[in-house]
Amino acid sequence: MSRPSDVYLFGTCLVDLFMPDAGMDAITLLETLGIRVHFPQAQSCCGQPAYTSGHPREARDVARSQLDLFPGDWPIVVPSGSCGGMLKHHWPTLFAGEPEQERVVAIAARVVEFSDFLLNHLDWQPVDTGPATRVAVHTSCSARREMNVHTTSWALVDRLANVTRVVHDHESECCGFGGTFSIKHPDIAGAMVTDKARALEDSGAIEFVTADAGCLMNINGKLALDKATPLRGKHLASFLLERTGGKS
Amino acid sequence: MNSQPVTLYPSRQFKDNARAALADTELRGSLRSAMDFLMAKRSSAFPDTDELDALRTLGEAIRQRCLSRLPELLEQLEERLTANGVTVHWAETPAQANAIIHGLVAARNGTLMVKGKSMVSEEIELNHHLEAHGIQALESDMGEYIVQMAGEKPTHIIMPAIHKTKAQIARLFHEKLPDTPYTEDVDALIRIGRNALREAYLQADVGLSGVNFAVAETGTLCLVENEGNGRMCTTVPDLHIAITGIEKVVEKLEDVVPLYSLLTRSAIGQPITTYFNMISGPRRPGEKDGPREVHLVLLDNGRSQAYADQQLRKTLQCIRCGACMNHCPVYSRIGGHAYGTTYPGPIGEIISPHLLGLENTRDLPTASSLCGACGEVCPVRIPIPEMLMRLREESQRPAGEAVDHPLRGQGAAASTTEALAWRAWRRVYASPGTYRLFGWSATRLRALTPPTQAGWTQNHVPMTPAPKTLHELVREREARRKES
Amino acid sequence: MSARESILAKLRAAPKTALAHPDIAAHYQRFPFPDDPVGKLRHWARMMRSVKTEILWTDATHWPEALAEWADHRRPASLLLSDTPHGHQAAAALATRPTVPALRYFDSELDGWKEQLFHDVEAAFTRVRCGIAATGTLVLWPDAQEPRTMSLVPPIHIALFDTTTLHGDFHSAMHQENWAAGMPTNAVLVSGPSKTADIQLTLAYGAHGPRDLVVLAMLPDGISPAMLEEEGA
Numbered sequence: 026m027s028r029p030s031d032v033y034l035f036g037t038c039l040v041d042l043f044m045p046d047a048g049m050d051a052i053t054l055l056e057t058l059g060i061r062v063h064f065p066q067a068q069s070c071c072g073q074p075a076y077t078s079g080h081p082r083e084a085r086d087v088a089r090s091q092l093d094l095f096p097g098d099w100p101i102v103v104p105s106g107s108c109g110g111m112l113k114h115h116w117p118t119l120f121a122g123e124p125e126q127e128r129v130v131a132i133a134a135r136v137v138e139f140s141d142f143l144l145n146h147l148d149w150q151p152v153d154t155g156p157a158t159r160v161a162v163h164t165s166c167s168a169r170r171e172m173n174v175h176t177t178s179w180a181l182v183d184r185l186a187n188v189t190r191v192v193h194d195h196e197s198e199c200c201g202f203g204g205t206f207s208i209k210h211p212d213i214a215g216a217m218v219t220d221k222a223r224a225l226e227d228s229g230a231i232e233f234v235t236a237d238a239g240c241l242m243n244i245n246g247k248l249a250l251d252k253a254t255p256l257r258g259k260h261l262a263s264f265l266l267e268r269t270g271g272k273s
Numbered sequence: 274m275n276s277q278p279v280t281l282y283p284s285r286q287f288k289d290n291a292r293a294a295l296a297d298t299e300l301r302g303s304l305r306s307a308m309d310f311l312m313a314k315r316s317s318a319f320p321d322t323d324e325l326d327a328l329r330t331l332g333e334a335i336r337q338r339c340l341s342r343l344p345e346l347l348e349q350l351e352e353r354l355t356a357n358g359v360t361v362h363w364a365e366t367p368a369q370a371n372a373i374i375h376g377l378v379a380a381r382n383g384t385l386m387v388k389g390k391s392m393v394s395e396e397i398e399l400n401h402h403l404e405a406h407g408i409q410a411l412e413s414d415m416g417e418y419i420v421q422m423a424g425e426k427p428t429h430i431i432m433p434a435i436h437k438t439k440a441q442i443a444r445l446f447h448e449k450l451p452d453t454p455y456t457e458d459v460d461a462l463i464r465i466g467r468n469a470l471r472e473a474y475l476q477a478d479v480g481l482s483g484v485n486f487a488v489a490e491t492g493t494l495c496l497v498e499n500e501g502n503g504r505m506c507t508t509v510p511d512l513h514i515a516i517t518g519i520e521k522v523v524e525k526l527e528d529v530v531p532l533y534s535l536l537t538r539s540a541i542g543q544p545i546t547t548y549f550n551m552i553s554g555p556r557r558p559g560e561k562d563g564p565r566e567v568h569l570v571l572l573d574n575g576r577s578q579a580y581a582d583q584q585l586r587k588t589l590q591c592i593r594c595g596a597c598m599n600h601c602p603v604y605s606r607i608g609g610h611a612y613g614t615t616y617p618g619p620i621g622e623i624i625s626p627h628l629l630g631l632e633n634t635r636d637l638p639t640a641s642s643l644c645g646a647c648g649e650v651c652p653v654r655i656p657i658p659e660m661l662m663r664l665r666e667e668s669q670r671p672a673g674e675a676v677d678h679p680l681r682g683q684g685a686a687a688s689t690t691e692a693l694a695w696r697a698w699r700r701v702y703a704s705p706g707t708y709r710l711f712g713w714s715a716t717r718l719r720a721l722t723p724p725t726q727a728g729w730t731q732n733h734v735p736m737t738p739a740p741k742t743l744h745e746l747v748r749e750r751e752a753r754r755k756e757s
Numbered sequence: 758m759s760a761r762e763s764i765l766a767k768l769r770a771a772p773k774t775a776l777a778h779p780d781i782a783a784h785y786q787r788f789p790f791p792d793d794p795v796g797k798l799r800h801w802a803r804m805m806r807s808v809k810t811e812i813l814w815t816d817a818t819h820w821p822e823a824l825a826e827w828a829d830h831r832r833p834a835s836l837l838l839s840d841t842p843h844g845h846q847a848a849a850a851l852a853t854r855p856t857v858p859a860l861r862y863f864d865s866e867l868d869g870w871k872e873q874l875f876h877d878v879e880a881a882f883t884r885v886r887c888g889i890a891a892t893g894t895l896v897l898w899p900d901a902q903e904p905r906t907m908s909l910v911p912p913i914h915i916a917l918f919d920t921t922t923l924h925g926d927f928h929s930a931m932h933q934e935n936w937a938a939g940m941p942t943n944a945v946l947v948s949g950p951s952k953t954a955d956i957q958l959t960l961a962y963g964a965h966g967p968r969d970l971v972v973l974a975m976l977p978d979g980i981s982p983a984m985l986e987e988e989g990a
Contacts, residue, residue, distance in 0.1 A: 036743045038702070042715060043736060045743035052747070064747045067705035075695050077643055079665030079686075083699040090703040170645035199602045203642025208728035210640055212292045215732035216606045217642070246733030303957075310958055324788050334779035341776045344768040363761035415964060416955035432955065439957045459959040467965060474965075475875050491940045501951035501966025504909050508943070509871070519764065526937040527781050530928045541954075544804065545892035548966070549946035557942055562867040562904040573760075577767040583774065 028147060031061040033094070033101045035136075037108040038070035039238040040260075047238065047260030051104045051139055054266045058147060062102075065094035073111040076119060078205045085119050092125055092132065100146065101136045104262055106168025106237045109138040114171050138168060140177040140236045140261055153185040155268040161193045161230035163200060163221070163244065163258070165237030178236050178261055185268050193228035195220070202243035218247045226254050236261040283613030284629060287636040290611035300436055300608055307435045308598075308605040314542025315596060315650065332535045333654040335528050336590035343580065346489040346522045347571065353492025357554035359567045367397035370572050374399060374481070374514055377568055378408055381512060383478030387470070389496070389503040390414040391483030392430055392593065393516045393572055396615040396628065399481070410481070413470050413502040415463065422449050428609030430616060431540045431595040436608050470502065480506030480564070484517035485536065485592070486529045487569070494569065495529050496550040497536060504548055513555070513564040519571050520580075520589035532592055535652035540594040575627035575681070582678040584663055588623050590653045595620075597647035597657060603640055612637065619647035623660040631668045631682030638664035639686070712742040782932065790891045790925030797890040797923055798985055802974075804893020808949030809962050811971045814982035820917060820973045821850030824882070827971065828858060833913060835859040837874075837881035839903040843917055847882055863904055874906060880913035885972075886944075887922035889930050894948045895972065896930060898941055905943050914950070914967040918974050 032055065036048040052062045068091060072084035095101055103109035113136040120129040143149045162178050169175035175197075182190045201207060201217025222244055225233050233256065235241050241258050248254055259267075266272045283290065294300060319325040339346060351361045364370035378386060386403060388394060388410055400410040400421070412421040416433035420426060423445055427433030434442070439457050446465055447455040453465055474480075482503055486495040494515050496503045507513045523529060537543045556563040579585045598604045598618030609617035614625040614634065622637040631638075638661050647657040669691070670676070672684030701711045715738045722737045729736060741749075758766070790797065802812050815823040824847055828836070836851070836858040838844035844862065851857050858880070867874065886898040895916055899905040908914050924930035927946070931937070936944075951966030962968055976982065 041743040042712060042738050045739050045741060045746050048743040049746050049750075064743075066709075066744055066748065068744075069702040069705065069708040072702075075698060077662055077665070078691075078695070079638075079662065079667075079669035080692075080695045081666055083695045086699050087702040090705070166642070166644035166646070170649050197646075199642045199644035199646070201602070201642055203644065206639065206642045207732070210288070210291070210636075211728040211731040212288070212295055213603055213606060213640065214642070216295050217602055218732055220606075242736065243733070246729075246736070249734040250732065307958055321788075327784060327787065331779055331781065331784050334776070335781070337774075338776045338778050341774045344765050347765065347768070363759070363764055365760045365763055369760055413965065414955070415953045419955065432958070434955055435958070437957070439959070442956055459956045460961050462956055463953060463961040463964060467963065470965060471875060475871060491937055493940050499951065500953045500955075500964035501909060502964065504905075504945065505965050508905050508909060511868075519768075524778065525781075526940075527928065527931060530926075530931065531781060531784065533927070545894060545946070545948045547808070547947065547949050547951055551940060551944040552942070553940040553944075554942050557901075559901040560904065560942060561863060561865065561901065562906045563942055571764075573764045573767075577764060577771075580768055581771045583772050586771075 029060065029100055031063060031097065031099045032142070033063050033065065033097070033099055035068060035071070035101050035103045035108070035112065036064065037103065037105045037238055039242060040104060043242055044238060044260060047263050048104060050260065050266045050272065051102070051262035053271055054262055055102070057271050058149060063097070063099070068094055071108045071111040071116075072119070073108060073115070074204050076111065076115060081119060085123070088116060088119060089125065092128055095132055095135070099135070100142065101132065102139055102142050103136060104139040104236065104260065105239065106138055106165040106172055106174065107239055109136055110167035110171035112136040138172050138174050138177070138236065140181055141172070141174040143265070144177045144180050149181070151181070151184055151265060151269045153187045153268050154270040155185075155187055157187045157189070158231050159189045159191050159229060160264070161191050161225050161228045161233040163196075163225070163233055163235040163240055165235065165240045166199050168237060169197065178234070181261070181265060182234065188268065191228045191230050193230070194224040196224075200240045200243050202239045204239070207243060218243055222247045222251065226256050230256070232256065233258045234261045234264045282629065282633045284625065284634050284637065285613070287611065287613060287640065290613055291607045291640075294607040294611045299438070301606065303436055303438060304605050304608050307432070308600075311541065311599040315539055315599070316542070318538035318542040318544065328531055328535055329652055329654050331531050332592075332652050333590065335523065335532060336592070336653045339523050339528065340520065340580070340586060340589055342524065343519070343522065346524055347519060349489040350487055350492065350522050353489065354569060357492045359492065359554055359569055362568060362570045364570055365573045367572075367574055370397045370516065370570050371399060371402040373570055374516070375403060375406055375408070377512065377514055378403065378479050379406070381478060383512070384408055385473065385477045386410045386479045386481055387413050387473050387477040387506050387510065388417070389480070389482035389506040390417055390498070391481060391516055392615060393483055393518055394481060395427065396574065397572065411470075411473050411477075413473065413506060415466050415500060418466055418470065419445065426610065428617070429595060429598060430593055436610070474505045474509045477510045479512040479514060480510040481514045481516065482507050484515050484521055484569070486532060487517060487522045488526050488529065489522055490525045492553055493526065494552045495533070496552065497533065497546050497548075498550070499547040501548060504550060507550065507552055508563055511565050513567045514570065515568070516570040516572060518576055519573055520576055536592050536594050539596040539650065539652040575629070578680060579624070579627045585627075585660065587655050588627070588660055590655050591620055591624065592653060593620075594652055596650045596652065600646040600650050602642070602644060602646065619657045623657055623664060626664055626680065626682065631664070631680055631685040633682065635668060635685045638668055709744065712744060716741055716745070781928065785926060785928040792925060795980060795984055797925060798920055798980065801888060801890040801893050801923055802985060805949065805972065808893065808952070809970070810893075810949050811969065813971065813973050814985065815973050815975055816977075817919070817975050820975055821846050823973055824915065825850040825854050827915070829854055829856070832856065833858045833880040835861065835877060835879045837861050837863060837878045837907060837911060839883060839907065840864045841884070841902050843884055844882065863907060867904065867906060874910050878911045880915060881907040881911040882915045882917070883907050885916045885918040887924060887930055887934065888918055888920065889924050889927050889946070891926040892948055894927070894946050897945045897947055899943055899945070900941060905945070908945070908947065909966050912963070912967055913969045913971065915971045915973065918972050920974050920980075921977050
């Protein structure tokens with residue numbers, strides 16, 4: 026794949042409001058790799074929360090407001106597997122039969138998940154400058170099953186010379202976020218995130234990383250409530266930037 | 274035998290049921306180890322991923338082709354079965370199906386029915402119906418026999434008693450069966466069940482079975498099993514009644530080959546089951562055993578509603594392997610009873626609304642994180658998450674809104690509060706100006722973040738906005754760059 | 758309107774889609790079971806043994822003797838036979854032995870002696886139509902002479918299997934023998950004695966059908982038992 030000179034960053038609404046540093050770290054990292062990053066200021070959300078809650082009309086209206094933001098023929102990098110899945114796979118369905126269908130399909134084809142972009146579009150060979158550590162990787166279900174990029178985060182972490190990647194119990198299992206699922210079924214979602222948090226703690230990892238903002242907010246929010254553990258997760262972008270000396 | 278209490282629509286209590294199940298540590302442990310075992314078994318049954326992919330694609334194509342010709346195939350099936358000497362009955366509702374079956378048993382003054390595994394008979398609550406008319410319906414699948422004895426319902430469509438430990442079963446047999454010493458030896462427990470049930474096959478007036486595949490081409494009813502109880506129920510009593518959903522028909526005999534392989538490998542990781550029965554009629558002249566009468570009851574019960582919609586029709590591709598349950602992070606934590614439906618887990622979430630109406634299954638379409646594990650393993654590639662999202666849409670759609678294929682219970686989960694919340698969300702997120710203002714105020718007012726947030730703070734610290742949005746951070750950086 | 762008419766009307770009113778019947782044979786050509794007679798037999802035997810089936814290698818001449826030897830060793834109290842040439846051959850071979858099980862032919866309708874079949878018959882001997890290598894399977898095609906309960910009710914089922922009828926997979930068995938042209942009242946694929954894992958996923962044999970399955974596997978000239986039992990087989 027040819028190396029693009031420019032990309033768009035679709036930051037996602039969760040990153041925007043709750044973890045903007047992860048978004049900035051993604052931008053910084055891409056820029057240090059010589060890529061010009063364009064962040065359309067009119068962006069908001071891919072529409073996924075409404076779409077998965079049974080409100081496609083509202084989702085479509087929000088998605089429609091994003092369609093003019095990517096006029097250049099550059100990749101649209103998304104630092105979140107589930108939002109990437111929404112853009113890439115669900116937007117074409119959401120706009121099936123709508124006047125914008127063709128444009129949407131063209132936009133969807135340009136969407137690349139962040140870790141996929143680093144690994145497969147840039148073939149980035151990071152130079153690890155950090156101390157030795159053990160890291161667990163949680164891959165979001167959308168990244169795993171919709172985007173088929175569950176191995177890209179592993180591969181990037183594995184390219185870091187001083188980092189040992191540890192596997193946690195039931196690694197492929199969902200953390201229980203699922204958007205409004207965690208609000209509508211807090212008992213079940215709670216049992217899921219409890220098990221995920223415990224598996225990560227028991228893995229012996231010093232920290233964990235994920236390339237999905239929803240999962241990160243879910244698992245960190247749970248760990249913070251428990252107080253007993255120092256374990257916290259980082260967005261993959263922040264972790265990679267930190268390991269390669271790009272973060273002050 | 275214990276009669277099970279009939280609870281109308283236990284599916285309405287899904288959230289309470291789930292909470293209770295989550296608190297049951299013994300159940301959680303049984304489920305976790307059972308599901309881990311079944312997932313590992315399935316995985317080892319498909320060592321060649323190319324073969325698995327091709328077989329799933331083939332299975333999907335067969336099921337879709339058969340559904341595309343469903344009315345013609347049902348008529349062909351009826352014609353062939355009739356020619357083979359089988360009587361075919363049609364039932365739109367559980368009540369009609371029960372009346373047909375009761376009529377057949379009553380016509381020969383039957384008092385004992387032995388039953389092979391049939392989820393459709395659970396769906397119509399056949400046992401209760403017959404018991405109310407003085408006919409005993411005895412489950413003969415070991416798992417079903419156990420749950421019936423315990424006065425429960427199956428918790429899994431393939432492994433009905435998967436929630437029970439052998440100690441619980443040992444206690445149950447000891448208490449309920451006369452002269453049965455307490456033993457946790459599984460071979461001994463199975464022997465106890467075997468001996469009791471062998472007497473029942475001998476005495477029974479009628480045997481009832483389900484159907485895995487009904488072949489239109491030859492008029493053949495296929496039955497998949499390991500235990501031999503299916504063969505007993507369909508061979509020993511003089512009357513055999515089979516019951517199945519209308520979607521189970523396949524066009525050609527060869528269709529069953531890939532579907533059967535997908536079924537056993539997906540369900541329990543077995544290359545094949547001990548028995549694959551192909552029944553094409555009652556005892557023929559000169560034959561010395563087998564039932565003298567065979568009947569097939571074809572049940573609709575809401576399936577035609579799913580059929581009417583091309584997207585939801587995919588629900589009917591299901592071959593009832595249960596792999597979606599085994600791989601579901603929700604099912605594996607709450608088990609089958611919590612759903613309060615005959616079919617639990619992901620397949621239950623997408624079929625039950627057609628059987629019972631969305632008004633009685635309101636919380637099922639949302640009881641999924643949409644993680645996609647179900648769709649990933651489905652042997653006939655039913656896009657279960659897509660079906661769930663569609664059902665969410667229909668349950669949120671205002672009851673009065675006219676659509677091409679209205680579902681029973683349309684709008685069951687719609688609430689003014691939620692509708693208004695999404696409309697407000699749209700106003701903010703579809704307008705860059707409003708969104709910017711929203712982001713600015715949310716970050717500036719972050720100290721005022723409510724300490725309890727519906728649902729969320731049960732398991733998490735409150736969601737608190739960052740001091741500045743990413744939009745702002747990017748603008749600030751661009752401004753700094755212009756200055757320098 | 759009858760339930761039938763009403764259901765069919767609803768289905769007919771639904772949107773139509775035209776889909777071709779997929780090419781099932783092509784799939785099995787793409788993933789064929791290797792057509793090597795010895796390899797097929799080895800695999801078949803390994804699969805059957807993995808589900809507790811006892812295989813006695815023999816041939817078309819010596820099987821009655823093999824059956825009699827098995828009976829000497831296993832000592833079934835009673836044996837049910839079919840009123841067929843192979844049933845009579847079995848009886849003749851057993852009659853030469855010092856201890857002969859009580860023999861009974863399935864020569865009348867079951868209705869008159871159901872109870873005896875359930876309580877008094879320990880083993881039954883039937884023929885097999887063909888076999889399937891991939892899954893370790895025997896195909897039974899019961900008929901008027903050899904009724905279906907023979908392979909179901911007695912605790913031991915002894916099956917006489919001509920191994921030259923071993924197919925690679927289920928599809929080739931069905932296809933090559935053209936089953937669709939005429940199905941019997943009841944045909945059944947058997948892969949081992951009956952079993953269950955319904956109690957805590959613990960495997961137990963002898964659920965409702967036979968506890969033991971014994972196969973007298975007749976080998977053709979040119980294939981010896983030794984070839985099938987070599988190292989790594």
